Amino acid sequence: MLRFPPDFVWGTATAAYQIEGAAQDDGRAASIWDTFCATPGKVRNGDSGLVACDHYYRLDEDLDVIARLGVGAYRFSVSWPRVVGDDGRVNQKGLDFYRRIVDGLHRRGVRPLVTLYHWDLPQRLEDRGGWTARDTAAEFADYARVVHEALAGEVEEFTTLNEPWVSAFMGYGNGMHAPGRTDQRAAVTAAHHLLLGHGLAAAAMRAADPRTKVGVTLNLSPVVPFSDTDADRDAARRYDGQQNRLFLDALLRGKYPADVVELFRDVTDFAFVRDGDMALIGAPLDHLGINYYRPNLVMDEPGSDDPVRAGVRMPPGVEVTSMGWPVQPEGLTDLLVRLRDDYQPVPLYVTENGAAFDDVIGADGEVDDQRRIAYLRGHLQAAHAALRAGVDLRGYFVWSLLDNFEWAEGYAKRFGLVYVDYATQRRIPKSSARWYAGVIRDGGVENADETR
Ligand code: FCB
Numbered sequence: 102m103l104r105f106p107p108d109f110v111w112g113t114a115t116a117a118y119q120i121e122g123a124a125q126d127d128g129r130a131a132s133i134w135d136t137f138c139a140t141p142g143k144v145r146n147g148d149s150g151l152v153a154c155d156h157y158y159r160l161d162e163d164l165d166v167i168a169r170l171g172v173g174a175y176r177f178s179v180s181w182p183r184v185v186g187d188d189g190r191v192n193q194k195g196l197d198f199y200r201r202i203v204d205g206l207h208r209r210g211v212r213p214l215v216t217l218y219h220w221d222l223p224q225r226l227e228d229r230g231g232w233t234a235r236d237t238a239a240e241f242a243d244y245a246r247v248v249h250e251a252l253a254g255e256v257e258e259f260t261t262l263n264e265p266w267v268s269a270f271m272g273y274g275n276g277m278h279a280p281g282r283t284d285q286r287a288a289v290t291a292a293h294h295l296l297l298g299h300g301l302a303a304a305a306m307r308a309a310d311p312r313t314k315v316g317v318t319l320n321l322s323p324v325v326p327f328s329d330t331d332a333d334r335d336a337a338r339r340y341d342g343q344q345n346r347l348f349l350d351a352l353l354r355g356k357y358p359a360d361v362v363e364l365f366r367d368v369t370d371f372a373f374v375r376d377g378d379m380a381l382i383g384a385p386l387d388h389l390g391i392n393y394y395r396p397n398l399v400m401d402e403p404g405s406d407d408p409v410r411a412g413v414r415m416p417p418g419v420e421v422t423s424m425g426w427p428v429q430p431e432g433l434t435d436l437l438v439r440l441r442d443d444y445q446p447v448p449l450y451v452t453e454n455g456a457a458f459d460d461v462i463g464a465d466g467e468v469d470d471q472r473r474i475a476y477l478r479g480h481l482q483a484a485h486a487a488l489r490a491g492v493d494l495r496g497y498f499v500w501s502l503l504d505n506f507e508w509a510e511g512y513a514k515r516f517g518l519v520y521v522d523y524a525t526q527r528r529i530p531k532s533s534a535r536w537y538a539g540v541i542r543d544g545g546v547e548n549a550d551e552t553r
Pocket of ligand 1: 116119263264267320392453500507508516
């Protein structure tokens with residue numbers, strides 16, 4: 102048995118747009134994801150978050166599902182356009198929903214970890230430039246202050262942003278996510294304004310209550326050169342620079358890495374960085390959240406028009422999930438150890454880890470997802486290896502509680518511990534849910550040797 106520390110936080114995670122539905126109810130305004138989903142060809146099958154898991158109307162049932170898992174914490178996000186309306190005024194009904202979540206969690210003995218921004222920017226702000234506009238960072242801080250005040254005393258820990266790399270480079274760079282822009286200069290500008298929004302929001306919440314703990318969640322992955330050639334090794338440096346170091350160095354060293362600034366020289370001179378920005382962005386974090394799914398094996402792509410000029414390749418002979426992502430748990434150990442070695446100490450949480458598989462309801466009515474169990478077990482073993490190596494890892498959150506709206510993939514990809522039958526909205530805990538409840542009860546997982 103690999104035992105985790107007694108105070109290790111076991112959790113599971115969701116995000117507002119992916120589960121809530123009720124996208125036009127109780128004063129919720131439109132977000133960039135509503136607009137993106139309504140644009141033909143952007144999301145598989147034309148799916149949208151209009152109904153999603155109907156979580157807005159099934160809150161109590163879902164809170165009971167969470168409680169039955171036995172998790173100590175639940176990570177969810179607040180929908181900005183539900184809380185601030187199109188007139189820029191606070192929507193009390195929207196805020197009340199999040200109070201109900203927090204109260205319901207406390208009643209069930211589950212700690213809330215609140216993410217303020219999981220990609221659903223109000224459309225009214227996108228219409229004014231979105232994250233390419235500096236004002237959006239200030240608007241984000243105002244919104245953070247509102248949520249913080251409403252939940253004051255009930256929530257100790259806030260995460261400002263989820264995966265700013267995805268918001269910036271997939272939202273504004275390759276256009277695969279909302280708002281679907283394809284402009285490298287916009288993407289880098291957005292990255293800075295997202296980080297500035299984090300810094301301003303953190304300062305605002307700490308000013309309101311110095312006891313507030315603030316963190317941020319990044320999607321990080323080890324980047325491995327495809328071959329030992331100088332070209333591939335340099336491609337890996339560039340890819341790592343854009344995906345990992347641009348964000349890590351800004352947050353944990355208060356500066357952008359010189360080689361990454363150089364990488365984008367032809368698209369931007371970084372004139373959007375103003376005096377004082379980096380001090381705000383680099384203010385000490387109470388925790389860093391890591392979303393880990395896979396490492397990236399990277400090859401030089403000299404002909405690419407993307408400034409990073411590097412493409413991801415599949416490692417041969419490795420199992421893949423339904424997302425086409427390779428299953429390589431050892432990458433999680435490498436990543437955690439690297440953070441410990443390269444950056445100043447900061448408490449770490451794995452705020453997302455999980456896998457999509459083509460789950461089916463069996464003849465007995467059960468969803469027996471053995472591959473997900475194997476995925477999670479392998480990654481917990483990898484997390485434990487990092488703990489043994491001295492990494493300050495405080496907790497682990499499975500992505501996701503429920504099958505849900507998987508962004509550009511719509512409902513086709515199922516990540517949940519709990520199956521959602523979208524026709525009836527029935528929740529069916531999968532085998533992995535029972536397995537995870539057992540892990541939490543035992544405080545650990547079996548040793549890798551016993552698994553074989
Ligand atoms: C992460 C997102 C999360 C989910 C998983 C699969 O990038 O934060 O919302 O879509 O991927």
